[in-house]
Amino acid sequence: MFLILGDTGRAFAQTYILNEDFSSASGTTPPTGWLNSAGSGPATDKWHFDNPGGRNINYPFSGSFAIFDSENYSSDGSKETTTLETRFFDASVSQNTVLYFDHFFAGGKGGSGTVEVYNGFIWQFVASYSDSTGNPQSEVYNISSLVRGATAAKVRFRWEGNNSYFWAIDNIRIYAPLPLDAGISALDAPNMPFKAGAQPIQVRLTNFGANTLTKTTIGWSVNNVVQAAYNWTGNLALGMSANDVKIGSYNFPTGKPVRLKVWQTQPNGLNDPNGQNDTLAVTLYSSLCGLYTIGGTNPDFTSFYGSGNGAEQCGGDLRGDFPRAQWRV
Numbered sequence: 001m002f003l004i005l006g007d008t009g010r011a012f013a014q015t016y017i018l019n020e021d022f023s024s025a026s027g028t029t030p031p032t033g034w035l036n037s038a039g040s041g042p043a044t045d046k047w048h049f050d051n052p053g054g055r056n057i058n059y060p061f062s063g064s065f066a067i068f069d070s071e072n073y074s075s076d077g078s079k080e081t082t083t084l085e086t087r088f089f090d091a092s093v094s095q096n097t098v099l100y101f102d103h104f105f106a107g108g109k110g111g112s113g114t115v116e117v118y119n120g121f122i123w124q125f126v127a128s129y130s131d132s133t134g135n136p137q138s139e140v141y142n143i144s145s146l147v148r149g150a151t152a153a154k155v156r157f158r159w160e161g162n163n164s165y166f167w168a169i170d171n172i173r174i175y176a177p178l179p180l181d182a183g184i185s186a187l188d189a190p191n192m193p194f195k196a197g198a199q200p201i202q203v204r205l206t207n208f209g210a211n212t213l214t215k216t217t218i219g220w221s222v223n224n225v226v227q228a229a230y231n232w233t234g235n236l237a238l239g240m241s242a243n244d245v246k247i248g249s250y251n252f253p254t255g256k257p258v259r260l261k262v263w264q265t266q267p268n269g270l271n272d273p274n275g276q277n278d279t280l281a282v283t284l285y286s287s288l289c290g291l292y293t294i295g296g297t298n299p300d301f302t303s304f305y306g307s308g309n310g311a312e313q314c315g316g317d318l319r320g321d322f323p324r325a326q327w328r329v
């Protein structure tokens with residue numbers, strides 16, 4: 001809908017061991033050194049980098065990405081066992097190793113996606129997905145104990161299914177984290193559509209740093225008016241998140257855009273050396289119910305497009321002529 005995400009936890013200050021945006025991939029040809037294997041399934045059961053099903057996947061997906069789209073090109077009734085494997089990487093450069101990626105798993109039809117790490121000897125389980133994720137969502141895993149010391153490590157993404165929708169992945173990053181690095185990674189509430197009136201503001205705080213995070217200050221503003229900061233305390237290891245951190249509440253007016261900005265500062269009482277993932281900025285609207293003016297002098301909304309959000313909750317009726325019109329919802 002009209003959720004506008006700003007800098008939402010994409011960190012760029014770490015030391016990258018592998019950073020893949022798939023810009024060099026095409027068709028079913030992966031980046032140099034990567035493997036794309038159909039496994040025991042039909043030879044055409046491979047990952048694609050040209051989005052043959054025309055799937056619409058949101059930012060931060062951009063340009064080419066990896067997708068196994070069983071519904072698009074593998075609806076032949078035979079089982080799919082398809083693997084995308086990274087090139088080798090040297091995990092001995094740091095004691096701490098983080099795996100980050102953005103993905104959209106379209107689940108619920110018997111498909112599963114599994115992420116595994118190779119330490120030079122064996123493949124080890126990291127995570128698996130079978131229910132639908134957000135479109136997309138970011139994942140951060142501390143894989144230090146799985147790859148520690150390995151000079152020839154790998155990560156693989158293994159699809160199993162049978163005409164079971166699709167799995168899309170982009171921005172695969174393996175990096176050595178900074179010692180200290182916290183950030184706001186998501187807005188957990190309110191989720192649109194929501195009713196006007198007082199709503200709790202809940203965010204997700206993530207520790208992107210190697211050191212355990214025990215405290216930070218979460219500041220926030222509404223339409224550029226700074227609100228009372230929230231002092232968080234707790235215990236988050238590398239890659240872990242505190243979900244639904246309630247930092248306050250706000251009385252949302254009916255159907256008006258509210259620009260919410262949330263940021264964290266002074267993790268463990270020190271300056272955060274990576275500001276790239278500190279701040280989340282979103283524009284929220286409560287559901288529309290009432291009479292609104294679009295365009296003209298003193299409008300509630302300047303354009304029809306911007307006024308549509310939330311109106312489906314009440315039903316709508318557009319009257320008048322542009323550039324000034326009214327909408328009863």
Ligand SMILES: [Ca+2]
Nearest residue numbers: 021062063064
């Ligand atoms: Ca990409």
Ligand SMILES: [Ca+2]
Nearest residue numbers: 181182272274
């Ligand atoms: Ca940070």
